[in-house]
Amino acid sequence: MDKAEQIKSCFHCGEDCNDGIILHDDHDFCCQGCKTVYTLLNDTGLISYYEIDKDSPGSTIKSNHTNKDFLDLEEVKRQFIDFTEGSRNKVTLYLPSIHCAACIWLLEKMEQLNPGVYRSEVNFLRKEVTIHFNSDVVSLKELVILLEDLGYPADLQRDRTKREGGKESKKLLLKLGVAGFAFGNIMLFSFPEYLSLDDASLDSFKVLFNYLNLGLAIPVLLYSSVDFIKSAWKSLKVRFLTIDVPIALGIITLFGRSAFDILSGSGPGYFDSFAGLVFFLLVGKWYQSRTYEALAFDRDFKSYFPIAVNRIKDDKEEVCMLENIEQGDRLRLLNNQVIPADAILIKGIASVDYSFVNGESDLVEKREGDYLYAGGRQTGGAIEVEVIKEVSQSYLTGLWNQSTFSEQADEKRFSALIDRVSRYFSIGILSIALLTLAFWLWADPTEAFDAFTAVLIIACPCALALSMPFASGNVSRILGKLGFFVKNASTLERMANTDTVVFDKTGTLTKAHTTSVRFEGKTLSQAQVEMIKSVVSNSTHPLSVAIRDHLAGPIKMVDQFEEAAGKGVKAIVDDKKVLLGALSLMPDSVTQKLPEGAFNESVVHAWIDDAHQGYFLIEKEIRKGIPALVRELQVNAETYLLSGDHEGERERMEEIFGKNATMRFKQSPMDKLDFIRGLQSNNHQVIMLGDGLNDAGALKQAEVGIAVADDVFSFSPACDAILQADRLAQLADFLRYIKRSINIVKMSIVISLLYNVVGLFFAVQGLLTPIVAAILMPLSSVTVVAFVSFLTSVIRPRG
Incomplete structure (x- = not known):
């Protein structure tokens, strides 16, 4: 037995045991590292790892464990x-x-x-x-x-x-160069065959040229085409057929047939077609990647995340968008605001909700000097932080999309249907190709392998699989520029299928800034005014913002700040207890007796130092274009209104929604959630619009939750989309655009299927050469993607 026969392969990594064999559990290992991993997997019950990739699942473990x-x-x-x-x-x-x-x-x-x-x-x-x-x-x-x-x-x-950067592109270009070089020279050496030169003196040169062609084709097979073959092999090992399977089969068939012809002396083979096939497949792959880069959207939504915070500059507060935050900036974060970047707490006591980051709902208390991580949400009084790391918008949007806040995949989704069709596509193509081969072996064996290979190459489900991602990407990019920020493709699909729109009132239909704030009750001292302003300055709720803007005076330190969703806020200022909010937040002794004409206004009661001082009456202005929006939505959908305010708003809301519309007032966050569930139990697909503060549960429960964001954005992880408030009147246009875009995707699928049917019609008849098929295959997917991107741009909403 020679040395080559004695060399054994490592059971874990598959490499040759050149440096000696380590025997353990009747298996051979090349080093102690591979043996250790095997033992670890065996002892922890994970030995089935080796069944997933029986050939060589492990990576080599020859490591010197450099100093860590x-x-x-x-x-x-x-x-x-x-x-x-x-x-x-x-x-x-x-x-x-x-x-x-x-x-x-x-x-x-x-x-x-x-x-x-x-x-x-x-x-x-x-x-x-x-x-x-x-x-x-x-x-x-x-x-x-x-x-x-x-x-x-x-x-x-x-x-x-x-x-x-560019590493994969350079590899692809190198493989393309090798295939192109071989293709050109194989064609050159094939000229005697092309010209049908029958001179006997050229026979020895023909044989030489044939073997030269074989030599040139080998690196094309082993290097240029290896990605197609590897991908196909890996998919077969996990019992999943991808489009690379028929392509790889066509490549191997063409090479094998040509090598057999030359080695047996029965013919010149088809190495020109083989090299041309791989060359044009790689050209198509390169062209596809360049086209996709030109059309592609940023999958990290780096420019799509609309969070603004208050930045302190020269002792003044200013609204600062996320992308403008720099290291060293001092930020003032209010209750329910997300920490946009890693920071140090420099003022106040933070009570941070990190469920956005790790799924844990327990609040974490932080003191001055403590480290705060991006993605945490402040719950409690206002804090001041200093940014110590650059803002990573892709990290925040990654958190937004993570499974903690995502619904389980709906198998009825349109994209899931596309995935299933694409999966069985290759099975159908392989079946047609084998039938074609059998037919031509019987009818005309000289055409059999060309027809077989052409069928394998011409059919391509790429356009089928890519149409939805590119359509959703282009639509997301366009909507983002118009102030409507959508989480992902799944959200677009669900939005296109909705039939019901539910509105919250305060902060959604009404502006955050108010036209009228007045106080009814006892005369407030300046100290009490400052107390009230200090408390509401810790909240982002629209009514708190309205009161804060209305009152004059400095802002004091606030202790024990709490905000109860749907009720109001409470805190300690100057050792005095302050309650501001709905009647339900007040002690039982407080009753609500509103003056005449107050029924179109929101009511915020004020309790200071164990005494009811009175209440603020806040008249909120309806946003421009809302009546027209509701009428337009009611053409194709049912509309509902949920409000935490009193019944006095009904008459004004009936002017917008109609007298027979369903409107519910004095709704708590749980009431809103239950209402959404009730609609869904009657098979309604619901869009819920709110500010994300008192309706986070309803936003998450709805098929699509849209947070309407005003001047200072309060991001809610529960939402599926964020709509800038000044774009709310265009919501019907946005929904119409999304539904049309889904129809464009369906059209693209029809085009893709027609291409495959027509291509297969010619290929099975032997009317397409493998080279022509290799040219048409990538062009089809590029054409469909360009079609989708172009049409979704043409029908975009104006604004």
Whole structure:
């Protein structure tokens, strides 16, 4: 037995055991690292990992565990840790070795490999893993070493985006160059065949040229076409057929047939068609990627996230949009506002809700000097913070889209139907191709493999699969420019299917800024005025904003601030208790006796120092265009009004919604939630519009929750979309546009199916060569994507 036969492959990573064999459990391992990982998986009940990719699921573990002690330094950990509170931490690491389903399966089982891991989630496209872990049990350094032991060393270079920019494109161009070089030279060596030169003296040259063509075709097969073949092989191993399966089969068939012809001396083969096929497939892939880059929207919504906060500059407050926040800025955050970037608390006591970040609903109290993480929400009095990290809008929108605030996938969704059609598309194509091969082997064997290959190549579900993502991306981008910010494609689909629109009143139909505020009751002293202004200045509710703007005087420190949804606010100012809000917040001794003419106004009672002082009457101006909007919506949908105000508003609202409209007043947040559930129980698909403060539950319950944002944006994670208040009158136009866009997607699918039917019609008859099919295949998907993007731009709402 020679040496080559004695070399065995490692059971874990599949590499040759050149440096000796380590035998364990009747398996061969190339190194101690691979044996350790096998033992770890076996001991934790994850041995089925090797069944997912039987060929070679693991990555090689030959690592010298370079010094990772720097990861124990606090200043270094802070660069990598996304969130930490006590012992609970969250980190996202880039793992370049992620390459298949087995990788995902193993990395998402990390809680079974180490008891300090709560859970782990893989983003396959980004090659990233997000790990929630207990730092009392496992450190960041130990996690990185564990990943390295598993064969997934973390790339700890933070500026990965710049370093990798264009890398994949360069690889593609290199493969394209190799295929193009081979294609041109194979055609050159094939000229004797093209010219049908029968001179016997040229026979030896023909044989030489044929073998040269074979030599040129080999790197095309092993290098230029390897991505198609690898992708097909991986999908077959997980029992899933992708479009690369028929393409890879066509490539291998054409090469195999041509190699057999030359080696057997039965003919010159079809290496010109083979090289041309791969060349044009790669040209199509490159052209597709360039076209998609030109048409693509930013999937991180980096320019779409409309949060504004109060920035303190030169001792004055100013409204500052998220993208304008800089490191070192001092921000004043009010109750229910999201912390936009990592910051240090410099004034006040923070009570932070981090459920937006980690799903935990427990409030975390922070004192001056403590570190606050982006994505937390302040609940309580106003605080001042200093920004110490740049704002990452993509991080915030990633939180917005994470599963904590996302509904489960609806199998009836339109895109789910597309996914299922695309999945079975390849099965149908393979069946047609085999039938075509069988027919032509019987009718004319010389045409059989060309027809077989053409069928495999011409059919492409890419346009079918890409039409919805590109349509939703273009629609999201267009709507974003018009002030309507949609979370994701699923939201657009649900919005297109809705038949009911429910409005909240205060802050939604009415402006945040008011035309009239008056106080009825005892005469307020200046000290009491300042107390009231100080309390309402901690709230973003429209009525609080109205009172704050109406009153003059400085703002004092507030203690024990609380805001009860649908009721009001309370706090301690100058050691005196202050209550401001609805009658339900007041002690039982307070009764509501409103003066004549007060029934079109919102009422905010004031209780200071154990005495009812009176109430503010706030007349809110209806936003411009609302009556016309409601009439337009009522043509195709049912409309409802829910309000926390008293019945005195009914007459004014009937002028907008009609006398027979369903309007409910004195609605608590739970009442609004129950009303939405009642509509859904009667098979209504509901859009709920509110300010996100007193109606977060209703927004989340509705099929689509839209938060209407005024001058100071109060972002609600429960919402599916954010609509700038000055664009509310255009809501009917936006909904009409979304429904038309979904119809355009349906049209694009029809076009895609027609292309495939016509292409297959010619291919099965042997009227298409593989090269022509390779040219038409990518052009079809580019054409459909361009069609979708162009039409969704043409029919865009004006504004």
